[in-house]
Amino acid sequence: MxxxxxxxxxxxxxxxxxxxxxxxxxxxxxxxxxxxxxxxRRTQLESYARERGQILIGGRPIASSTPTDDDLQWQRVYSDPRLYSHITGWNSFTYGPGGGIEQAEDGLLSGRDDKLFYDRLTGTIAGREPKGASLELTINPKIQKAADEALGDQRGAVVALDPRTGAILAMVSHPEFDPTPLVSHDPAVEKKAWESLNSDPARPLVNRSITGNLYPPGSVFKIVTAAAALEDGQWSEDSTIPGPAVLDLPQTEVGLPNSHPGACGPDDKVTLAAALQDSCNTAFGWLGMQLGGDAMRQQAGKFGFGDDLEVPMKVTPSTLPAQMSPAQEAQVGIGQYDVRVTPLQVAMVSSAVANDGVVMKPHLVQSVLGSDLSTISETKPEQLSKAMEPKTSDQLTDMMKLVVERGTGTQAAVSGTSVAGKTGTAEHGAGLPPHAWFTGFAPADNPQIAVAVVVEDGGRAGNEAYGGSVAGPISAAVMKAALQ
Amino acid sequence: MRRAITTITPARGRNVELLLTALAIGVVILAYINVSVAESGTVPADLLGHTGILAAIALAVHLVLRWRASYADPIILPIVTLLNGIGLVMIHRLDLAAGRDFSSGLALRQLVWTGLGVGIALAVLIALRDHRVLRRYTYTAGLAALVFIALPLTPLGHSVYGAKIWIKLGAFTFQPAEIAKILLAVFFAGYLVQTRDMLALAGHKVLGITFPRARDMGPLVIAWLAAAFVLVLENDFGTTLLIFGLFVAMLYVATERISWVVLGLGLAAGGALVVYQFASHVQTRVLCWTDTFSEEGMQQCGQLATGIMGMAAGGISGTGLGRGRPWLTPLPESDFIFTSLAEELGLIGIFAIIMLYALLVERGLRSAIGLRDGFGKLLATGLTFVLAIQVFVVIGGVTRVIPLTGLTLPFIAYGGSSLLTNWTLVAILLRISDHARRPEPEFDPASMDAPTQMVKAR
Structure with a gap:
């Protein structure tokens, strides 16, 4: 055996x-x-076991962790929860980190990220309590507040960039929300807030400035069309192009009308500058067909359309339709048909014009601070792409100044400085009030801020809304806060 | 002429045993201090009292072995002492996490059960002078095993977590199938040693393997039916595996015929397939095994996923005793004590524990090989294999080698029935190993020279 x-x-x-x-x-x-x-659960608890890093604006924390007596040891506190709701996001025990910097930079804030290896090592040697890294943001609280107040109870978004660096100065999305109950240590409170925020038809958790249902840009897209035309070399700001009351669209029964009755100029002719100033649909529709889909897609791509950006939150890429008939090219030329954009992308278009044609990489984190508040890394301004020649941007700046001086965007003017901009009134469905747009930069000769504003469904004005009248004043308020 | 004959007396090894047991107790004391320091930063005030009880228990076994089984294997007691001690420390650590102090905790109850188990083990060692006595009770043991297995189906039965494997006597619950393990090993050993020649020799040759005659397959079929019965009626997948695996292994050892293993595995596979088709709880088990982290898997048996997450959190070196979160897993001191240990002691710690079990199994099988009687060989093999299967089924279940079942980790997991049974099992193994290692009665050369004596004249 x-x-x-x-x-x-x-x-x-x-x-x-x-x-x-x-x-x-x-x-x-x-x-x-x-x-x-x-x-x-263990990983979640582990991340609570050490102090989570702060999120700072101008050295003042908008998100920080304070010690508690319960199991989780640290309570997340948001000092201005509604104003910065989409920037901070939340770090919920039950639902994890989400929504903004809390999610996008969870590794740094929690201290798990490998970039912090050296900091952890020196911290251990120096006997410091292990804690996550803190993040200083590029947000300017004055501009953020002005944008928040100007947008008020209207749904929409405001993005402000420093065109020279790509720093995001303000990022507002309404409706906003209060992340505080989401970080409650009481699961019942968390659950109730989570469920009500998620079932709210206004979708407050969506950061409209970079994600969510993308918006049709309407006439603000004419900046892209104009840039493509100027870069092409056939046209300049003084070129005369057709601007009839209604543009014939090939292969279709209907024509493309202007938003105002009548032609854009005598003899159905108009200069490129005047066409932008008065937002002449027929002239830009004609340009769209002349340029063709490929040229417009190419120009849009140079502005950053189609790029997967992280600011560090993921930005949904803005898109142009892949295939267009001539009639659709005319529609795309005025920012209708299947053009979809984020407000951040629109702000990037304006800032490219402001920055001699160069698009800077947009970013929200200025610097990463170690557990002893020494700087671990600093964000260096980085060029994303070159959208156009300086000559083109100079001409576009002149044209956009006219828009605000005597065109559709007079309500975006700021006293004491010259503003360059463009309005947009985007149709997005029969019978629905249009989205009101404004984008621009100031001061026009020495740009310090580029802004994009969208107000959904015309905001308080509803069907009476125009980009100039609804979004223009918001832009003016934001620029004023920045330049004062 | 005097012939120079020197007999080699094998080392008894009792001193080695004492030393190793002291070492085992030392490890337990260190672990106990570790837990206390992690919890409160102090050395436990009652350190010597509590660990002293365990030391006294181990010492009692050691002394009885010196007295009654001086050739018993010296490695078994230290291993069992260490496993039992580690289990106690982990249960105590979970008591503290749950806010129970020593006097009201599960650890104290486990310690009392340990004392009872060792009491029975000592009684076995003292009363059972020769394991061959057990052969007389072959069929009694078989019948008793059946009764014990069926007991939970009587009105005494008591269902916990869906498994109907408990009986309740007053405030007292017990798993009778635990005792049945030993009884079955005795029964199989007695039965097979009688019938092994017939089972091994008679048969038909198919494809080069000699298969037994149909009429000889009765006991195999009965064991198979009993196992299926337990699985379906008591929802006890673990005991089923144990009974059937034990029987097939002992059958193989008795007959040295691989055909029995083929037949046994075939029957098991067929039975498993049929049961899988009809029993929804078996389907759930399999789902939990294959899709542990799927949404449905998490819903049906989140404890398995949580246990595995605990192990993953432990990593190679573990969080350290008292510094992990084993209480996040349900049943952290019984069914999932292995993941609790893995979380806090790390891969290194559980490798050590698995190696301890491997060593224990090796000592048991070595005793089986050293024995001269067939019954003892079979019994030692059977008892050792019972331990091995329990370890494999439990650890394999929580680490997803096989579907999760309800067996307990021998000596470590919280549970009175299991402790009593396993200590009794070890007592029988110690008794057998004493026989295996004891030299033949000494041959006295002087007797050769003495004149033949008339012992009795008629």
């Missing part, structure tokens, strides 16, 4: 080796995967 007993002991050895193998898999080889699984 000894031979089978020996074989049996071999079998037991094999079985036990299987156990060693499975344990090794779980604890070493596959452990990272298991630790990162959503809903892993």
């Amino acid at each position: 000894n031979q089978p007993i020996r074989r049996l002991s071999m079998l037991v050895s094999v079985l036990f080796v299987l156990l060693l193998g499975s344990s090794t898999w779980i604890q070493v080889l596959g452990s990272q995967d298991i630790n990162d699984r959503p809903g892993n």
Whole structure:
């Protein structure tokens, strides 16, 4: 019987080796995967075990962690929860980090990120309590507040950029929300807030400035069309192009009308500058067909359309339709048909014009601070792309100044400075009030701020809304706050 | 002429045993201090009292072995002491996490059960002078095993977590199937040692393997039916595996015929397939095994996923005793004590624990090989294999080698029935190993020279 007993002991050895193998898999080889699984309580608790980094604006924390007596040890506190709701996001125990910097830079804030290895090492040696890195943002609280107040209870978004660096100076999305109940340590409070925010038809959790349902840009897209035309070389700001009351669209029964009755100029002719100033649909429709879909897609791409940006939150890429008939090219020329944009992308278009044609990479984090508040890294301004020649941007600046001086955008003017801009009134469905747009920059000769404003469904003005009348004053308020 | 014959007396090893047991107790004391320091930053005030009880228990076994089984294997007691001690420390650590102090905690109850288990083990060692006595009770043991297995189906039965494997006597719950493990090993050993020749020799040859005659397959079929019965009626997948695996292994050892293993595995596979088709709880188990982290898997058996997350959190070196979060897993001191240990002791710690079990199994099988009687060989093999299967089924279940089942990790997991049974099992193993290692009665050369004596004249 000894031979089978020996074989049996071999079998037991094999079985036990299987156990060693499975344990090794779980604890070493596959452990990272298991630790990162959503809903892993241990990983969540682990991240609460050390102090989470602060989110700072001008050295003042808008999100910080204060010690508590309960299991979680740290309570997240948002000092101005509604004003910065889409910037901070939340770090909920039950639902995890979400919504803004809390999610996008969770690794740094929680202290898990490998970039913090050296900081952790010196911290251990120096005997500092381990804690996450803090982040100083590029937001200017004065501009943020002005944008928030000007937008008021209307749904929409405001983005302000420094055109020279790409720093995001303001990022407002309405309706906003209060992240405080989401970080409550009481699961019932968390759950109630989570469910009501998620079921709200106004979708307050969506950051409209960079994600969500993209907007049709309407006439603000004419800046892109004009840039394509100027870059093409056939046209300049003084070129005369057709501007009839209604543009014939090939292969269709209907024509493309102006938003105001009548032609854009005598003899159905208009200069490119005047066409932009008065937002002449027929002239830009004609330009769209002349340029063609490829040229417009190319120009849009140079402004950043189609790019996967992280600011550090993920930005939904803005898009142009892939295929267009001539009639659709005319529609795209005026920013209708299937053109979809984020307010951030529109602000990037304006800032490219302001910055001699160069698009800077938009960013929200100015610097990363270690646990001893020393700077670990600083964001350097980075060029994203070159959208046009300086000559083109100079001409466009002149044209956009006219828009605000005596065109559709007079309500965006700021006393004491010259503003360059463009209005937009975007149709997005029969019977629905249009989205009101304004984008521009100031001062026109020495740009310090580029702004994009969208007010959904015309805001308070409803069907009476125009970009100039609804979005223009908001832009003016934001620029004023920046330049004072 | 005097012949120079020197007999080699094998080392008894009792001193080695004492030293190793002291070492085991030392490890337990360190672990206990570790927990206390992690919890409150102080060395426990009652350190010597609490660990002293365990030390006294181990010492009692050691002394009885010196007295009644001086050739018993010296490695078994230290291993079992260490496993039991580690289990106690982990249960105590979970008590503290749940806000129970020592006097009201599960650890104290486990310690009392340990004392009772060792009491029975000592009684076995003292009363059972020769394991061959057990052969007389072959069929009694078989019948008793059946009764014990069926007990939970009587009005005494008591269902916990859907498994109907408990009986309740007053405030007292017990898993009778635990005791049945030993009884079944005795029964199988007694039965097989009688019938092994017939089972091994008679048969038909198919494809080069000699298969037994149909009429000899009765006991195999009965064991198979009993196992299926337990699975379906009591929802106890673990005991099913244990009974059937034990029987097939012992059958193989007795007959040295691989055909029995083929038949057994075939029957098991067929039975498993049929049961899988009809029993929804078995389907759930399999789902939990294959899709542990799927939404449905998390819903049906989140404890398995949580346990695995605990192990992953432990990593190679573990969080340290008292510094992890094993209480996040349900049943952290019984079904999932392995993941609790893995979380806090890390891969290194559980490798050590698995190696301790491997060593224990190896010592048991070595005793089986050293024995001269067939019954003892089979019994030792069976008892050792019971331990091995329990370890494999429990650890394999929580690490997803096989579907999760309800067996307990021997000596470590919280549970009175399991402790009593496993200590009794070890007592029988110690008794058998004493026989295996004890030299033949000494041959006295002087007797050769003495004149033949008439012992009795008629």
